Amino acid sequence: MRNITKRFPGVVALDRVNLEVYPGTIHALLGENGAGKSTLVKILYGIYTPDEGVIILNGRRVIISSPIDAINYGIVMVSQSPQLIDRLTIAENIILGLKKYGYYAPVKLVEREISKLAEEFGVKIDPSTDTWKLSYTQKQMVEFIRAMLLGVKILLIDEALTYLPIEERRRFYKFIKGFAERGGTVLLITHKIPEAMEAADKITVLRRGRVVKTVEKTEVTIDDIRRMMFGERSKEITYERLPPGAPDGELLLVENLWVEGDFGGYAVQGVSLKVRRGEVFAIAGVAGNGQKELLQAIMGLRPIRKGKVFFEGEDITHRSTYYLRLKGVGYIPDLPAKYGVSIENTIIENIAVIPVYARGFIDWDKIRSLALKLIREYDIKTPSPEAPVKYLSGGNIMKVLVSRELNTATKLLVAYNPTRALDEATAIRVRRIIKNKVINDNIGALIASEDLDEIFQIADTIAVMNSGRIVGVFPAEKAKREEIEHLMVM
Amino acid sequence: MEFPVSMVIVRRVKPLPYWIVPLLALLIGVAVAIIILYGMSGGKTTPADVLYAIRDGFLQPHLLAMSFAFLSIVGVGLVVSFKGALFNIGGEGQIYFGAMLAVWAAMFAPFSASLINGGPLGVAALKTLMIVLSALAGAFWAFIASLPRAYLQLDEVPVTLMMNYIAYYIVDILVRGPWHERKYGYLRTETLPEKLWLKTISGTTFSIEVYILLIIVFVAAYFFLKYTTPGLYLRVLGNNPNLLRSSGINIKLIIMIALTISGLIIGLVGAGYIAGRTHNLSYPVEEKTANYGYTGILVAWLSMLELIAVPIAAYIIAALYNAGINMQIAGAGGAATVFVFIGSILVTYTALITISEYKIKIIVKRRGG
Ligand SMILES: Nc1ncnc2c1ncn2[C@@H]1O[C@H](COP(=O)(O)OP(=O)(O)OP(=O)(O)O)[C@@H](O)[C@H]1O
Numbered sequence: 043m044r045n046i047t048k049r050f051p052g053v054v055a056l057d058r059v060n061l062e063v064y065p066g067t068i069h070a071l072l073g074e075n076g077a078g079k080s081t082l083v084k085i086l087y088g089i090y091t092p093d094e095g096v097i098i099l100n101g102r103r104v105i106i107s108s109p110i111d112a113i114n115y116g117i118v119m120v121s122q123s124p125q126l127i128d129r130l131t132i133a134e135n136i137i138l139g140l141k142k143y144g145y146y147a148p149v150k151l152v153e154r155e156i157s158k159l160a161e162e163f164g165v166k167i168d169p170s171t172d173t174w175k176l177s178y179t180q181k182q183m184v185e186f187i188r189a190m191l192l193g194v195k196i197l198l199i200d201e202a203l204t205y206l207p208i209e210e211r212r213r214f215y216k217f218i219k220g221f222a223e224r225g226g227t228v229l230l231i232t233h234k235i236p237e238a239m240e241a242a243d244k245i246t247v248l249r250r251g252r253v254v255k256t257v258e259k260t261e262v263t264i265d266d267i268r269r270m271m272f273g274e275r276s277k278e279i280t281y282e283r284l285p286p287g288a289p290d291g292e293l294l295l296v297e298n299l300w301v302e303g304d305f306g307g308y309a310v311q312g313v314s315l316k317v318r319r320g321e322v323f324a325i326a327g328v329a330g331n332g333q334k335e336l337l338q339a340i341m342g343l344r345p346i347r348k349g350k351v352f353f354e355g356e357d358i359t360h361r362s363t364y365y366l367r368l369k370g371v372g373y374i375p376d377l378p379a380k381y382g383v384s385i386e387n388t389i390i391e392n393i394a395v396i397p398v399y400a401r402g403f404i405d406w407d408k409i410r411s412l413a414l415k416l417i418r419e420y421d422i423k424t425p426s427p428e429a430p431v432k433y434l435s436g437g438n439i440m441k442v443l444v445s446r447e448l449n450t451a452t453k454l455l456v457a458y459n460p461t462r463a464l465d466e467a468t469a470i471r472v473r474r475i476i477k478n479k480v481i482n483d484n485i486g487a488l489i490a491s492e493d494l495d496e497i498f499q500i501a502d503t504i505a506v507m508n509s510g511r512i513v514g515v516f517p518a519e520k521a522k523r524e525e526i527e528h529l530m531v532m
Numbered sequence: 533m534e535f536p537v538s539m540v541i542v543r544r545v546k547p548l549p550y551w552i553v554p555l556l557a558l559l560i561g562v563a564v565a566i567i568i569l570y571g572m573s574g575g576k577t578t579p580a581d582v583l584y585a586i587r588d589g590f591l592q593p594h595l596l597a598m599s600f601a602f603l604s605i606v607g608v609g610l611v612v613s614f615k616g617a618l619f620n621i622g623g624e625g626q627i628y629f630g631a632m633l634a635v636w637a638a639m640f641a642p643f644s645a646s647l648i649n650g651g652p653l654g655v656a657a658l659k660t661l662m663i664v665l666s667a668l669a670g671a672f673w674a675f676i677a678s679l680p681r682a683y684l685q686l687d688e689v690p691v692t693l694m695m696n697y698i699a700y701y702i703v704d705i706l707v708r709g710p711w712h713e714r715k716y717g718y719l720r721t722e723t724l725p726e727k728l729w730l731k732t733i734s735g736t737t738f739s740i741e742v743y744i745l746l747i748i749v750f751v752a753a754y755f756f757l758k759y760t761t762p763g764l765y766l767r768v769l770g771n772n773p774n775l776l777r778s779s780g781i782n783i784k785l786i787i788m789i790a791l792t793i794s795g796l797i798i799g800l801v802g803a804g805y806i807a808g809r810t811h812n813l814s815y816p817v818e819e820k821t822a823n824y825g826y827t828g829i830l831v832a833w834l835s836m837l838e839l840i841a842v843p844i845a846a847y848i849i850a851a852l853y854n855a856g857i858n859m860q861i862a863g864a865g866g867a868a869t870v871f872v873f874i875g876s877i878l879v880t881y882t883a884l885i886t887i888s889e890y891k892i893k894i895i896v897k898r899r900g901g
Pocket residue numbers: 050051053054055073074075076077078079080081082423424432433434435436437438463465
C-alpha cells in the first residue's frame with residue numbers, strides 16, 4: 043500500500059500510509075485506539091475506498107472496491123463479530139461464499155474439507171451443525187476455516203482474537219503460524235502487545251494516522267514498541283498492583299444464587315459472594331463459566347431461580363434494572379457493542395439513555411457538558427459529542443460506554459471485562475480510575491474478567507469461577523497466580 | 533427430508549447512501565407509471581400527457597392543501613412509530629375509529645344538539661370535542677394493537693393491519709344499522725351539520741383550522757422525539773433495544789407509548805376527513821376511504837423517517853395523487869389511474885430498499901461429490 047490517505051469528516055484517519063507485507067509473514071499492525079488500524083484493513087478489504095494512494099499486489103496496481111473484489115484477490119478479513127447466518131449449518135455458511143463450485147456445491151466435499159481444517163485447530167466439529175448452536179470461539183473458528191476455503195492469501199485479523207479465552211487464542215495463533223509457513227500472509231491487529239511480539243515476524247506501528255515505523259520483531263523490545271505506540275504515555279504502562287482499597291461494610295450480598303443459561307440448565311449454581319464498600323471484588327474465570335449470567339442476574343436482566351441478592355441491606359432479588367440504576371449502579375456488559383451502546387445513535391443520546399441523567403424531559407445542555415467532560419477525561423477521539431457512535435473506532439466506542447458507566451456508578455460498579463478493546467495505556471488508565479473511585483468515593487466494584495493481568499492489578503479480593511460455581515476466594519495480596527490459573531481450568 | 537435449495541438474505545456490507553433510494557423510487561416509479569398508463573390506455577395516454585399532468589398536479593397547491601395536510605399528519609404519526617421500528621400500518625383503522633367517534637360526538641351524543649344550538653361557543657366546543665375524541669379513539673385503537681406486540685412479541689404488522697378491517701367492520705355496522713339516515717334510504721349517515729364543517733378559503737381546500745392542527749402536531753412530535761425520554765428511548769429502540777434493557781428502560785412501556793402516540797396523531801385525521809371532506813360516513817367505508825392510512829406509509833418512507841422531510845414527501849404524494857385525479861377527469865385510464873402512481877412508487881421503493889440493503893443468495897445443495 044502506497045501513500046494511502048483517508049479522511050472522514052473532522053479527522054484524517056490515515057495520512058500517506060505506506061505498508062508492505064510479504065508472503066509467509068505474520069505482520070502485526072499496532073497502535074493506540076483510533077490510530078487508523080481498522081480503517082487501513084477496511085481499505086484492503088474494499089469496505090472503504092482510499093481518498094489517495096494505491097494498492098499494489100504482486101507488482102500490479104489493483105483497485106478494490108468491495109469485499110467481493112478483495113476476496114477475488116485472495117484478501118479476507120475476520121473481524122470481532124462473526125458474520126455467520128444462524129439458521130444455516132456450518133457447511134452451508136461456508137458454501138455461501140464459495141464461488142469455485144458455482145451454484146451446485148458438493149456439500150460432502152466441503153464438509154470433508156471443513157473437518158480437515160478443524161483438525162488443524164485441534165478440535166472436532168460436525169460441519170452439519172446449525173450455526174446458532176456454536177459458541178463464540180467456534181464461530182470465530184468457522185470464520186477462519188471459511189477464509190481458508192475461500193483461498194485466502196492475505197488474512198486480515200482485526201481484533202478477531204480479542205474476545206477469545208487465552209488457551210483458545212493460543213490455538214488460533216498456532217493455526218495462523220501454520221498458514222504463514224505455507225506461504226500465507228497475515229495482517230494482525232491486536233492490543234495485546236506481548237502476544238503480537240510473540241506471534242509476529244514484522245511490526246508496523248501507527249499513530250494518529252501515520253506510520254511511526256515498520257520493524258523486524260528481532261530488532262526491538264516490547265518497551266520500544268510501546269514508546270512508538272504511545273510516546274510519553276507509554277510511561278504510564280505498568281502491571282504493578284494498584285494501591286489497595288479499604289474494604290469496609292457490606293454493599294452487595296449474593297446468597298446461594300441459581301440462574302439459568304441461554305440453552306437451559308443452570309449457568310450459575312449456588313453462588314454466594316460479598317462485595318464491600320471500598321473493595322474491588324474480581325471474578326477470574328475462563329469465558330462461559332457463568333460469569334456473564336451471574337452479573338446479568340444481579341443487574342435484574344436475567345431471572346433468578348433460587349437464592350437472594352441484597353444491596354445496602356435491602357432485598358433486591360426481583361427488583362428491576364431501573365431500580366438499581368437509580369440507586370447508582372453502573373454496568374458494563376459482555377459484548378459491549380451489542381449490549382452497551384447503540385451505534386446508530388449519537389454519543390449524547392447514548393448517555394441520556396441512562397435514567398439517572400434524564401427523566402421525563404431531557405436537558406441536552408447538561409448531557410452535552412457531561413459528554414464533553416467524559417470526552418476530555420477519557421480522551422475519546424470524536425469530532426463532537428453529537429457524532430453517531432458508529433463513526434468512532436472500536437476502542438473509542440468502548441470508552442464511551444466505560445466512561446458513562448463509571449460516572450453512573452456512584453455506589454456500585456458491575457463490570458464484565460471493563461477494558462477489552464482498549465489500548466494498553468487506556469486500559470491501565472481505566473483501571474486506575476476505577477480504583478480511585480473505589481478508594482476515594484468508597485464505592486464497591488464487582489468485576490469479572492478473563493484477563494489475569496487485569497485481575498491482579500486491580501483486585502482487592504479475587505474469586506475464581508468455574509462451571510457456575512465459585513471455587514475459591516482469596517485476598518489479592520495472598521493470591522498466587524498458578525493457583526488461580528489451576529482453579530480456572532480444573 | 534431436506535429441501536435441496538435454500539435462499540438466504542444477507543445484509544449488505546456497504547449500503548447505498550440513504551437519500552438515493554427515495555429519489556430513485558420517485559423517478560423510477562413515475563417512469564413505471566407512465567408505461568403502465570400508456571399500456572392501459574392502448575397508447576392513447578402518451579408519456580407527454582402524463583408528464584404534463586404531473587406538472588399541473590404540482591402546480592395546484594390550492595387543490596392539494598387539504599390532502600397535503602392530512603398526509604402530513606399521518607406521515608408524522610407514522611414516523612413516530614417507525615423510528616422505533618414499530619411498523620404501524622393500522623393508520624386506516626385509527627382514522628376510521630376516530631371518524632366514528634367524531635361523527636358520534638357531532639350527531640349522536642347526548643350533548644350534540646345542545647352544543648350545536650349553543651351559539652358560536654357551543655359549536656367551537658363541539659368541534660374541539662370531535663377532534664379530541666377522534667385523536668383519543670385513534671390512540672385507543674393503536675394501544676390495543678400495541679399490547680400483543682409488547683407482551684407476546686407478536687409482529688405488529690399483521691395485528692395493526694387486521695385492526696383496520698375490524699374498524700371498517702364496526703363502522704359499517706353502525707352505518708347500516710343505528711346511524712343510517714332515514715330520509716332517502718341511502719346506506720350512510722346524515723350529513724354533518726354545516727356549522728361543523730371545516731371552513732375553507734373559497735376556491736381552495738385550504739382550511740386554517742387544519743393547518744393550525746398540523747403545526748401543533750408537527751411541533752409536538754418534534755418536541756416529543758427530541759426532548760422527552762420516551763422519545764429518545766423510542767429512537768434507540770429502533771436501533772438497539774439491548775441498550776435500553778441494560779439501561780433499565782421498560783421496553784414494553786415504550787412500545788405501548790410509541791404506538792399509542794402514533795395512533796393519537798393519526799386519529800386526528802378521522803375528524804378532519806369527516807368535517808373537511810365527506811361530511812358523512814357511508815357504506816361500505818372500505819371502498820369509500822381515501823386510503824390516507826396506507827398512502828401515509830409511503831410518505832413516511834419517502835421522508836426517510838426525518839420529521840422535517842415529511843411535508844416534502846407529503847406534498848409530492850399529494851401532487852401525484854392530484855395528477856392522477858386530473859387525468860382521470862380528462863378521461864385517461866379510469867378510476868385506477870389515481871393509484872397507478874402511488875402503487876408504482878411504493879413497489880419501486882420496496883424493491884430498491886431491499887436491493888440496497890440486502891443481497892439474496894441461493895444455495896443449491898447437491899448431495900455427494
Ligand atoms: N466511518 C467513519 N466515519 C467517520 N470517522 C471514522 C469512521 N471510521 C473511522 N473513523 C475515524 O477514523 C479514525 C481511525 O479509526 P480506526 O477505526 O481505524 O481506529 P483503530 O486504530 O482501529 O482504533 P481501535 O483500536 O480503537 O479499534 C478514528 O478517529 C475514527 O473516529
